[in-house]
Amino acid sequence: MFEQDIAQIQDLIDHERLTELRELFAQYPIPDIADILMAVDQNNRVLLFRLLPRAISSDVFSYLESEDRNEILKGLSHEETRNLLLNLRPDDRTVLFEELPGRVTQKLLNLLTPEELKTTRLLLGYPEESVGRLMTPDYVAVRPEWTIGEALDHIRLKGRHSETLNVIYVTDKSWKLLDAVEIYQFILTDPEQRVADLMGHSVIHISAFEDREEAVHVMLRYDIQALPVVDSEGVLLGVVTFDDVMDVAQLEATEDFHKGAAVTPLKGSYRETGIWELYRKRIVWLLGLVVVNILSLQLMAYYQEILASTIALTFFIPLLLGSGGNTGSQSSTIMVRGLATGDIEVNAWAASLGKELAVGLVLGLTMGLTGILLGSWNGGLTIALIVGITMMLIVIVANLIGAFLPLLLTKLKLDPAVASNPLITSITDVTGLIIFFSVSQWILAIAH
């Protein structure tokens, strides 16, 4: 997408027109600079990175993928690395240290000032995927008894290095969070008034130990752009901003997509993930599902008399099991996603199951009729009856399994996303075969 820009910059590099290069390069938005940086010739990357103004270079660095960060870090001097680290926002620094190998992290930690080190160690102390890991301690807080004018002076003094100035926090002397006030309210209000006059009844906040997914839910529900993070005493620790939360929402959705297809969620992007890593994340599930499928194998062997006696019935097995799997995948996916967004509540499970029972009945009737048609076309009356009834029952049962399993998993405090399409398909295969052989035995006994 930046072919022209990249060519132009590569050209400036090749002709060593560094002043022009420096000026042009810094004019792009940060994410574009990051993309262009990784698109130029590998030998020129560190050179180009060094040309960036200090304030921009740390932001660009935060945008790179972790492998690319390592590459840049290797090319920088001690002093340059130190400056880069000090300019990184605290939350971006946490992410960097999370990703790097422990040995490199130790080396980098030694470059920090004692105060920066304290903050970093504190943020790294929160559990992985917790809100604490996402937050930045760079915010501005004011006291309720101050006038708006005093508050504005304080904001001007403290605000220059803050990541989040759109919302100003009101705390008491012991830093307990009292309220969050959008900065434009300070502009719209008479400077003689008190901060207390701007305060509302309640303030939405979250604990640093909460799962980061909860921060997504809270921000989506309350439409707030910066979520204050507190400890168990209600003391303000930091702020989570909407951009971090949007990234988390995207990551969590990707994880749920992967889980839904029985892939253990990847740690990094697909591009970054190696072949062995991809293999490991998938083979575990494929082999686990083979175990479920062994039941199908056993069932087929057990009922081989039926298969041998009426070979035409065998022809319908892929069709019947496939339809069951498709139906189960539909209902399980609707449930898993509904539970993730809060659209379906586990406490109202009876209502959801009732609805799915009803939908399953009509789906089963339609598919059962289709089964009768296909059966009479490819067999005779007996086969038509067996295929039709089996299809109807398989669809109804598969639909209920797909709806029930995610609810059950949630009730058991397990992740409903484990009810992946492949798992549901494997389970409906087994139940489908049981239904198929039972119905076959029954109808064949009547027919003879």
Added chain:
Amino acid sequence: MFEQDIAQIQDLIDHERLTELRELFAQYPIPDIADILMAVDQNNRVLLFRLLPRAISSDVFSYLESEDRNEILKGLSHEETRNLLLNLRPDDRTVLFEELPGRVTQKLLNLLTPEELKTTRLLLGYPEESVGRLMTPDYVAVRPEWTIGEALDHIRLKGRHSETLNVIYVTDKSWKLLDAVEIYQFILTDPEQRVADLMGHSVIHISAFEDREEAVHVMLRYDIQALPVVDSEGVLLGVVTFDDVMDVAQLEATEDFHKGAAVTPLKGSYRETGIWELYRKRIVWLLGLVVVNILSLQLMAYYQEILASTIALTFFIPLLLGSGGNTGSQSSTIMVRGLATGDIEVNAWAASLGKELAVGLVLGLTMGLTGILLGSWNGGLTIALIVGITMMLIVIVANLIGAFLPLLLTKLKLDPAVASNPLITSITDVTGLIIFFSVSQWILAIAH
């Protein structure tokens, strides 16, 4: 979750203590008020809604689901409806009119002032799911030649009714967008300086006719909280705020989840969707997939000699087809999601297919070995060979189909999400059977 609060409010209603009720109720955050409103006895809802201060009631109304909105609207007088409509934010009004039946929309449009009517008609004029439908025209713009002090005076004057004051837009006299400046920069800067001094090199913007999903991508990439919307001349039309975009991101992810399980995306929430609607969104796909499955049926019938001669081979069909379906679901889901987030680029299709070919080979070898073990355990050497080789080939081919189809659909400018798990499973069933019968024929011929 609000059981206690709901009980308390129901109690105040029952005892007609309206003053206390009014005061207590308005203190909750907006989304909580909406939830409590829908949780109290149905007869009291309109009464409770009427008690809300006007500014809050329109926000609460925007949070309700569309059925609940209809219910409230029916209980309000003409005058009350009019006031409610006038207090709604323009973007929320667009959403309301989109959802209501045309007849009701017409009636409500008549209640608007000519100016409001013009704005509403304009917003409704953009295509469904376009950025234009999401935006609000309530923003504050300043001119580059103004001083910061003049700009602040203008913001104070115009800002009281704006939805988005965190970002101030800089335009020229013909309203062409020049830049977007965060409001705190106005506070941090000397009032004597000019707006032009705050301006940067470039401003991220989007066209009103773009798909709303594009707004999600841009905001995620550039981490901006409010995205200015322009026409083809670059004239500022409105602003899309992060909360609307987060909602869209959530909705689009839900649509992709549903598509991934071969469910036509639902229009509203699951709770709101009726049984017939759910049936229609699912049966189309189930019947369509039966058509693909008929191929499996024909293949089984065509090769019935093999099935009849070596019945033990038949036992492995569910296991083999199941494993192929699972593998294909894994790779197609990874591709579809990667394409949706931009992690996988369709232009780099060769790299992705190469990676999947490699992953598929190792997966195929592992699963092939598993197949040999299961085959020798449940059959003999011949069966072990057939099952092992078939399993290996099925896994490799299914993996490639799952990776290839989403890329092909994208190349053809179609939605890659059509490559749902059920569709992939049905296709891999057919190819799996072809592989199964070919390998069986070959090995059986050698064995005899």
